[in-house]
Amino acid sequence: MRSVVAVCAIATVGLLAGCRQDMQDQPKFIPQRGTDFYADGRSARPQVENTVARGQLHDDAYFYTGLVNGKEGNAMPFPVTMQVLARGQERFNIFCTPCHSRVGNGAGMIVERGYRPAGNYHTARLMNAPLGHFFAVMTHGYGAMPEYASQVSPQDRWAIVAYIKALQLSQSAKPSDAPAGARIESLASIAESQGLPANFTNQWTLPPTAVYGTPNNQDNGIPPELPPSANGKYPAAQSAPAQPNASASTNKHASPNKQ
Numbered sequence: 001m002r003s004v005v006a007v008c009a010i011a012t013v014g015l016l017a018g019c020r021q022d023m024q025d026q027p028k029f030i031p032q033r034g035t036d037f038y039a040d041g042r043s044a045r046p047q048v049e050n051t052v053a054r055g056q057l058h059d060d061a062y063f064y065t066g067l068v069n070g071k072e073g074n075a076m077p078f079p080v081t082m083q084v085l086a087r088g089q090e091r092f093n094i095f096c097t098p099c100h101s102r103v104g105n106g107a108g109m110i111v112e113r114g115y116r117p118a119g120n121y122h123t124a125r126l127m128n129a130p131l132g133h134f135f136a137v138m139t140h141g142y143g144a145m146p147e148y149a150s151q152v153s154p155q156d157r158w159a160i161v162a163y164i165k166a167l168q169l170s171q172s173a174k175p176s177d178a179p180a181g182a183r184i185e186s187l188a189s190i191a192e193s194q195g196l197p198a199n200f201t202n203q204w205t206l207p208p209t210a211v212y213g214t215p216n217n218q219d220n221g222i223p224p225e226l227p228p229s230a231n232g233k234y235p236a237a238q239s240a241p242a243q244p245n246a247s248a249s250t251n252k253h254a255s256p257n258k259q
C-alpha cells in the first residue's frame, strides 16, 4: 500500500512539473496574426458595440470638428485667454512656421526651399474665413498641406486658431486699434533702433528657389484660391493654374513666381 502511495505521489509531482509554464511561453495573440480562439479568426478584437473607449467620448462635436450642422462654425469652443494665445503661438511656431512663416504670409523656410507656397493668412478670403475653417484645415489637411490632427491635439488646434486671428490682426492693425494712450511707433523706426537693415520692413517676397506647383507641371487637383464670388464652394473639376515658367519642370532654380 505504501509503495502505491509513493508511486502516486511521484507521478503527481511529475505531472505537475509537466504543467509548468514559463511566462515567455504563455498563450498570447501576436499582432496581425489570426487565431482559432474566436469564431471570426481575428486576434485584434473589434470595439464592443454600443461602448465608448476611455478618452474617445467626443460628445462636444464642435470642439472636435469645428462644424455646426456640417458647416464651418465661427466661434471658439472655449474662452480665449492670454494663456491660450501663448500656447497657440508656441504650437504655431513649432508646427506651422516652417511653411507659413512667423507672420503667416506663407513664405516659410520650406517654401523658400521649393515647397508649394503655403496659404497667406492675410488675404481677404482668409481674413474673413470662419474660425472652424482653420480648425478643419489643420484637422484634415488642405491641398498640398498635410493634416496635423495626429500631432496637434484638438485643444492645441483651437489655440492655434486663436493665435492665427491675433496674427491677422497684427498684420493689418491701424493706430486706432491700439488702446488709448499707447505709444505707437512705426516698424521702420523700431527696426532702425535695433540695428536691422533698411529693407527689413519691405514686403516679403519668395526667393528664386521657390517653385510654384508640382514638377510634373500638373497641380494634381490642389485647390486654387477662390474668388469671393465662389462663396466658399469649389467647382467639381479644377484646371491647373498656369505655370509661371515652363522650364520649372526641369530647372529647380526656375525664376520666381510673379503671380
Ligand code: HEC
Pocket: 092, 095, 096, 097, 098, 099, 100, 110, 115, 116, 117, 118, 119, 120, 126, 133, 134, 137, 138, 142, 143, 144, 145, 146, 148, 152, 160, 222, 223
Ligand atoms: C509642410 C508645409 C506646411 C505646414 C507645416 C503647414 N501648412 Fe498650412 N498650408 C500649406 C500649403 C502648401 C498650403 C496651400 C495649400 C495648397 O495650395 O495646396 C497651406 C494652406 C493653409 C491654409 C489656407 C487654407 C485655405 O483655405 O486656403 C491654412 C489656414 C493653413 N495652411 C494653416 C496651417 C496651420 C495652422 C498649420 C500648423 C498647424 C499649417 N498650416 C502647417 C503647407 C503647410
